[in-house]
Amino acid sequence: MRDLLFVAVLAALLALAVARPFAGILLWSWISFMNPHRLVWGPASELPWAMSVFAATLIGCVAAGELRRPVWNAITVPLLALMACFTLTSAAAIGEPGAVWAKWEHTMKVLLVLLVTASMLTDRRRVQALVWVMVISLGYYGVRGGIFSIVNGGNYRVWGPPQTMITDNNHLAAAMLVTLPLMNWLRMHSAHRIVRLGLAAAMALTLLAVVASYSRGALLGLLAAAFVMWLRTKGKLVSGVVLAACVAGAIAFMPAAWTERMNTISTYQEDGSASERLVLWDISFRLALSRPLTGAGFTGPYTRSAVDTVAPGGPARAVHSIWFELLGENGFPTFLVWLSLTLSGLILALRLGRMARGRPDLAWAGDLGRMAQVSIVAYLVSGTFLSLSYWDFYWTLLVVVGAAHALALKALAGDPLAGNGAARAAARRGVAGGWRGGWRGGPARPALPGLAGGVRA
Numbered sequence: 001m002r003d004l005l006f007v008a009v010l011a012a013l014l015a016l017a018v019a020r021p022f023a024g025i026l027l028w029s030w031i032s033f034m035n036p037h038r039l040v041w042g043p044a045s046e047l048p049w050a051m052s053v054f055a056a057t058l059i060g061c062v063a064a065g066e067l068r069r070p071v072w073n074a075i076t077v078p079l080l081a082l083m084a085c086f087t088l089t090s091a092a093a094i095g096e097p098g099a100v101w102a103k104w105e106h107t108m109k110v111l112l113v114l115l116v117t118a119s120m121l122t123d124r125r126r127v128q129a130l131v132w133v134m135v136i137s138l139g140y141y142g143v144r145g146g147i148f149s150i151v152n153g154g155n156y157r158v159w160g161p162p163q164t165m166i167t168d169n170n171h172l173a174a175a176m177l178v179t180l181p182l183m184n185w186l187r188m189h190s191a192h193r194i195v196r197l198g199l200a201a202a203m204a205l206t207l208l209a210v211v212a213s214y215s216r217g218a219l220l221g222l223l224a225a226a227f228v229m230w231l232r233t234k235g236k237l238v239s240g241v242v243l244a245a246c247v248a249g250a251i252a253f254m255p256a257a258w259t260e261r262m263n264t265i266s267t268y269q270e271d272g273s274a275s276e277r278l279v280l281w282d283i284s285f286r287l288a289l290s291r292p293l294t295g296a297g298f299t300g301p302y303t304r305s306a307v308d309t310v311a312p313g314g315p316a317r318a319v320h321s322i323w324f325e326l327l328g329e330n331g332f333p334t335f336l337v338w339l340s341l342t343l344s345g346l347i348l349a350l351r352l353g354r355m356a357r358g359r360p361d362l363a364w365a366g367d368l369g370r371m372a373q374v375s376i377v378a379y380l381v382s383g384t385f386l387s388l389s390y391w392d393f394y395w396t397l398l399v400v401v402g403a404a405h406a407l408a409l410k411a412l413a414g415d416p417l418a419g420n421g422a423a424r425a426a427a428r429r430g431v432a433g434g435w436r437g438g439w440r441g442g443p444a445r446p447a448l449p450g451l452a453g454g455v456r457a
Contacts, residue, residue, distance in 0.1 A: 003042035017056040021066040024057025025117050026133045033393050034137035038161040054113060071118045074344035075402035078337055083111050085334040093297020094306045103298040110392045114399055121403035130400060131182055138179040139202050146205025149212035154254045158213045173210045173218030174382035180206055181371035189364050211250040214258060216265050221382030228377045232370040277320045284319045284328030286310035295331035322383035345398040348405040349373045355408045365408045372401045
């Protein structure tokens, strides 16, 4: 029954994607981030839903004229460059060709959708809608994991949906950690008390789920994210007390087994898992040194024949580091392009905070920039111990930051409709949509429009 219901709902949403292309982008994001099809049984769990949604969205874009010129900014240019780099490194890969090109195909699809997404984030409401989808998609596992931990007293680890990038408890913990600041942004700008309370509760449960994952890398990421969150908030004293109480409360809830595992961070030399990761990082770095321009190609560090070229008999498996995975698979030039993507996101996020000073109408963008900084730090610290170099959720976050920066620039340039897509569309039709007074005649007196979805203007 669950299987049939899911198919029926997705069929209706596919039709919506054709009629409203941006709804297709949201649907793609939901399928890609949450993987709801992995939560049902039967044939529906194996159908290519993501590609079906993308095809429906493209059809809708053509029919509705949504395919505008590509948006080029500090985020989309590195994304396009990565497409070229990944293609070149795959052509020179020394791994198994079938596995190499399968990973290349998946990565190219993700990057292509990101470029389309960037071109369609044309106003504040669309930015907010995409962030809501991101939060709901991973917040579901945070809330569920938090409740699960309370019920079992934190004695069992929290895991993600099967056959996905976040199945592993470590990957899921990092994903939830990156999502927490976005939850806080939505909470900060919600006009409805019930929504703010709901998001606050979701944040508390998600924080507990992160700790209950038993991920040591996520614990380090949590501490780093909490510190950056404290730095980026205005009321340092109050925020410091709240953050410390939340983190300390979640840790105090956990049983002795959790404490024993976390204590191994300080004695990593004696831990077999940690020691093996150092070996894997060394092998990946050697692969990059042996082929500095292209690396070993996709899946190279996972392939026995490739690993044997630099470390005969060494482990051929997941690298467990975003840095060394990208470097070993793609070489130094691609690594620098990939790194520039994150640096661009950080710079734009910092600029958003500065641009919003003294501009109440840009408070949403400034707060988004501050919370994005926390998410980026959480990803970089947690990802140091995880194979999440090609994570579409993180890249989408950077695209959102780039879109918010572009909207803020328009607002600072004097565009009175920047960030208000409905009013802009009405203005193009010569209608005073959301504005009092004539658009073409007489002085227009802007109303302060309340943003759809309960977010303050």
